[in-house]
Amino acid sequence: MSLLVVGLSHRSAPVSVLERAALNADAQSKLLQDTVAAEPATEAAVLATCNRIELYADVDKFHAGVAELSTLLAQHSGVGLDELTPYLYVHYEDRAVHHLFSVACGLDSMVVGEGQILGQIKDSLATAQELHTAGRLLNDLFQQALRVGKRAHSETGIDRAGQSLVTFGLEQLAAGAPVEGWARGKRALVIGAGSMSSLAAVTLARVGVAEVVIANRTHERAERLARTLTEGDDTDVTAWAVPMETVPDELTRADVAVSCTGATGLVLTAQEIAAAVEGRIPSPRVLAAVPATASVRTGVRPTGTGERTGGAGDENCPLDLSAVQGATGATGGFSVAGEAAVAGMDAATLEQHAVWVDKGTGTADRRDGGRRAPDRTPADDTELIAALAAAAEAFGRIPERRLPEPVAEIPRPTPVLSLLDLAMPRDIDAAAHRLRGVRLVDLESLAEASADAPMAADVEQVRRIVSDEVAAFGAAQRAAHITPTVVALRTMAADVVASEIARLDGRLPDLDDRQRGEITRTVRRVVDKLLHAPTVRVKQLAAEPGGAGYADALRTLFDLDPETVARVSRTDGADRPPADAVGALRSAGIAGSAESAGITGTTAEDARSGTSTMNNTENAKNRGRA
Numbered sequence: 001m002s003l004l005v006v007g008l009s010h011r012s013a014p015v016s017v018l019e020r021a022a023l024n025a026d027a028q029s030k031l032l033q034d035t036v037a038a039e040p041a042t043e044a045a046v047l048a049t050c051n052r053i054e055l056y057a058d059v060d061k062f063h064a065g066v067a068e069l070s071t072l073l074a075q076h077s078g079v080g081l082d083e084l085t086p087y088l089y090v091h092y093e094d095r096a097v098h099h100l101f102s103v104a105c106g107l108d109s110m111v112v113g114e115g116q117i118l119g120q121i122k123d124s125l126a127t128a129q130e131l132h133t134a135g136r137l138l139n140d141l142f143q144q145a146l147r148v149g150k151r152a153h154s155e156t157g158i159d160r161a162g163q164s165l166v167t168f169g170l171e172q173l174a175a176g177a178p179v180e181g182w183a184r185g186k187r188a189l190v191i192g193a194g195s196m197s198s199l200a201a202v203t204l205a206r207v208g209v210a211e212v213v214i215a216n217r218t219h220e221r222a223e224r225l226a227r228t229l230t231e232g233d234d235t236d237v238t239a240w241a242v243p244m245e246t247v248p249d250e251l252t253r254a255d256v257a258v259s260c261t262g263a264t265g266l267v268l269t270a271q272e273i274a275a276a277v278e279g280r281i282p283s284p285r286v287l288a289a290v291p292a293t294a295s296v297r298t299g300v301r302p303t304g305t306g307e308r309t310g311g312a313g314d315e316n317c318p319l320d321l322s323a324v325q326g327a328t329g330a331t332g333g334f335s336v337a338g339e340a341a342v343a344g345m346d347a348a349t350l351e352q353h354a355v356w357v358d359k360g361t362g363t364a365d366r367r368d369g370g371r372r373a374p375d376r377t378p379a380d381d382t383e384l385i386a387a388l389a390a391a392a393e394a395f396g397r398i399p400e401r402r403l404p405e406p407v408a409e410i411p412r413p414t415p416v417l418s419l420l421d422l423a424m425p426r427d428i429d430a431a432a433h434r435l436r437g438v439r440l441v442d443l444e445s446l447a448e449a450s451a452d453a454p455m456a457a458d459v460e461q462v463r464r465i466v467s468d469e470v471a472a473f474g475a476a477q478r479a480a481h482i483t484p485t486v487v488a489l490r491t492m493a494a495d496v497v498a499s500e501i502a503r504l505d506g507r508l509p510d511l512d513d514r515q516r517g518e519i520t521r522t523v524r525r526v527v528d529k530l531l532h533a534p535t536v537r538v539k540q541l542a543a544e545p546g547g548a549g550y551a552d553a554l555r556t557l558f559d560l561d562p563e564t565v566a567r568v569s570r571t572d573g574a575d576r577p578p579a580d581a582v583g584a585l586r587s588a589g590i591a592g593s594a595e596s597a598g599i600t601g602t603t604a605e606d607a608r609s610g611t612s613t614m615n616n617t618e619n620a621k622n623r624g625r626a
Contacts, residue, residue, distance in 0.1 A: 003137060004062065005096045006069040006088055007047075007054030010110050013087035015051075015444040019425040021077035021084065023048050024262055031055065031076040032133045038072065040065040043135040045128040045142065047103070049120045050165070050196070050260070050424040050443060051110050053077070056096070058137045066090055094474050100141060101466045101473075104149035106158060110443070110450050111168045112459065113158040118149045119195060140477070148469045155465065157458035165422060165446065166200045166258070170207065172441045172449055173256065173418040184208040186255035191247060191267055193221040196260040196422055201225055204258070205235040212239040213254070215247050217261075251276040256418040259427035270431035273417070273438055280416045281437035415439035479539050482551040486535045488560045493527050 010018065023031065028046045035044035035057055043058040055073055059065030070088060074081035091099045099108070104121055106113040125142040128134035134142070152158055167179070174182035188209045190201045193216035201212050212229055216222035222241035229239035242250055251257060251272065259267055414437075421428040421442040432440045501520055505511075511519070538550050554560070 002059060002062070002093050003056065003096045003141065004059045004065045004069065005054055005056045005091045005099060006066060006073060007052060008084070008087045008089065009052035009054070009108065010443070010447050011108070012089050015424075015442075015447060017079065017084075017087055018051065018053070018443075021053055021073075021079045022424045023053060023077060024264065027076050028127065029131060031072060032128060032131050034072055034076070035069065036133045038068045040068050043128075043138045044133045045124055045138050047100075047121060047124045049117065050422055051447075052103075052108075056100070056138060056141070058135065062092060094470060097141065097473055098466060098470045100145045101148045101469055102463075104145040105152040105462050105466060106149070107459065107462060107466070109165075110447055111165055112450075114164050114168075115149075115153060115159070116164055116196070116199065118146060121145055121149070137477070141473075144469070144473055148466065151469075152462045152465055156461045158462050164199060164203070166196070166203045166420075168450065169258075169420045169422065169441050169446060170203065172446065173420060173439060175439075180207050183256070185210050187211045187213070187253060189213045189215065189247070189250050189254040189257040191215050191244075191257065191259035191427065192261040192423075193218070193225050194260065194262070197258065198225055198228075200258040200260065200420070200422070201229055201239070202232075202235075204256070205229050205232070205237040205239070209237060209256070212237055213250050214239065214241045215244050215250065216241070217244050219243060248272045248276065251417070252280075254417065256420070258420040258422065260422040261427055263423070263427060264425065266429050267423075267427040268419070268429060268432070270429040270435065273419070273429070273432045274435055277417050277435065277437045482539055482554070485551040485554050485560065486539065489535065489554060489558055490531065492558065492560060493531055497523055497527055 008018065008021065013021075023046070028048055031046055032044045035041050035055065040059040040061050041057040042060075045056045047054040047056065053073070055069050057065060057069055059069075070085065071081060073088070074084045077084070100121075102108050103117060106115060106117060109117055121142060125134065125139070125146075128138060128142075170179050170183070183204065184207075186209045188201075188204045188211065190197050190204070190212060193214060197214075197216075201214060204212055212226070214222040214226050216225075219241060226239040226241045229235060229237055247267070251268070252275070254276075257268075261267055416437045417439075419428055419432060419438065419440040421440065424443060426442055428440060428442065430440075430442065430444075432438050500523060504519065505516070534554075538554055541550050
């Protein structure tokens with residue numbers, strides 16, 4: 001059997017896909033049960049967090065396993081397989097181990113180095129154990145991943161490289177200001193009372209908010225969290241719990257809200273958020289009326305002829321004079337709108353327009369509004385239009401000379417409500433991004449912000465730890481893989497010794513106890529010495545890469561019963577043989593058998609030491625009798 005992981009995360013899929021593929025607790029349980037019921041898999045575990053969904057399994061066929069696990073993920077997530085496949089990644093055997101260890105250390109997190117993932121891995125293992133879908137491989141893997149993650153955090157400064165997702169989110173809400181200064185005195189609303197929401201509540205209390213209101217569907221959990229905050233020695237915050245249905249009202253009084261629930265739909269809609277900030281932000285500033293000339297610059301034409309100040313002849317002009325007269329500063333020439341108006345006109349039309357300009361139809365007064373160069377005269381405009389007419393006749397159209405148009409910036413008011421959405425799928429309507437007076441930070445914006453976050457030098461040290469631990473785990477698994485074969489060989493040897501001693505008793509019934517005991521001990525020593533070196537050496541070789549073939553060779557050379565090997569493999573625990581095997585070894589009296597076979601978890605060196613002690617004892621007895 002081999003380890004296989006199929007999944008998707010913030011590194012492979014957009015947040016919108018992760019949101020749709022999110023699995024609630026019931027869906028995770030059903031996925032685990034269906035996975036172990038499938039043909040390629042015998043064990044399964046699901047790691048589902050706010051930014052990843054991964055399915056781990058022990059499979060006997062790689063391609064069939066990938067196909068089955070991908071199909072199951074698509075079925076239980078509700079996302080079509082064709083749509084989901086481009087975002088899936090697959091890791092196998094050592095690469096799968098490396099991936100989980102990296103995840104446990106926080107190297108694959110949205111915020112590098114965050115430690116919350118360890119609790120999520122622990123919960124995933126507990127769920128698989130509760131449903132009996134985790135066997136020896138996944139138990140060993142996930143427990144070792146927890147140890148590797150703790151080692152990385154204790155031996156390196158990876159904690160300095162990253163923060164919790166909550167802390168990083170609050171930093172984004174503070175928009176560069178110190179979080180403590182930004183949060184001081186604010187009133188916070190926390191929606192949910194799970195692990196992430198609890199962390200958010202504690203973090204808000206520590207950074208100095210004045211009040212924390214907790215809303216949760218289970219009111220008792222919200223009250224318990226509120227008591228924890230109020231009774232804490234390291235904070236001086238007022239906290240209380242409220243029913244979930246009062247969230248819209250509480251939002252009207254909150255300065256910052258954090259939401260992380262397991263809801264499948266929106267907890268806060270854009271309409272509720274807009275109602276919460278209504279009256280708390282100043283009304284949009286009404287822009288002063290702009291002159292007609294300014295409207296031309298932005299491409300907005302005057303709404304009526306009454307706004308013009310030109311003479312009576314303007315109505316018959318084939319061009320919009322207000323557009324034509326928008327000369328671009330001291331450099332001269334038509335405005336953007338003016339150039340657009342004359343582009344493509346024939347020479348006759350342009351010449352006719354030159355006549356209007358030459359007669360002076362009141363345009364000089366309008367041009368004196370400040371946008372015309374002081375030294376410009378109507379004659380200059382006549383010459384310019386004549387030149388445009390010549391260009392139109394030569395090239396068929398007038399090339400446009402467009403200048404960049406200024407973009408009107410509408411200043412957004414300072415946010416009166418800051419929202420942090422850490423749920424997957426999202427709790428807060430994404431339309432809140434467009435609301436005035438609201439600042440929303442969600443997982444999508446956190447992913448964008450974390451892409452450029454600097455990584456600490458300790459990350460490289462953690463990567464080395466992960467590589468070393470992967471090699472050690474692989475060696476241990478390969479050694480454990482051969483242990484059932486070694487135990488089966490020792491069991492067969494014990495049966496042979498017991499059979500031969502019984503046969504000797506039948507052929508020599510007159511042997512006294514001393515003689516029979518001496519013969520029995522001699523046979524046992526011979527068998528032990530013959531098997532000791534091969535069994536210890538084969539475990540050492542099996543621990544090396546590519547050593548799995550030694551177990552097959554051992555089974556073939558000694559013609560071991562496959563059912564005996566399989567029976568040992570099915571026992572609980574990595575290194576404990578069935579009770580009858582232990583009894584057979586003990587009854588045969590083969591010293592060092594358990595140690596050299598790896599039954600008690602001792603090392604090969606310990607096994608050699610135990611055998612040497614036994615040999616010295618037997619030699620001393622023989623010398624005494626001599």
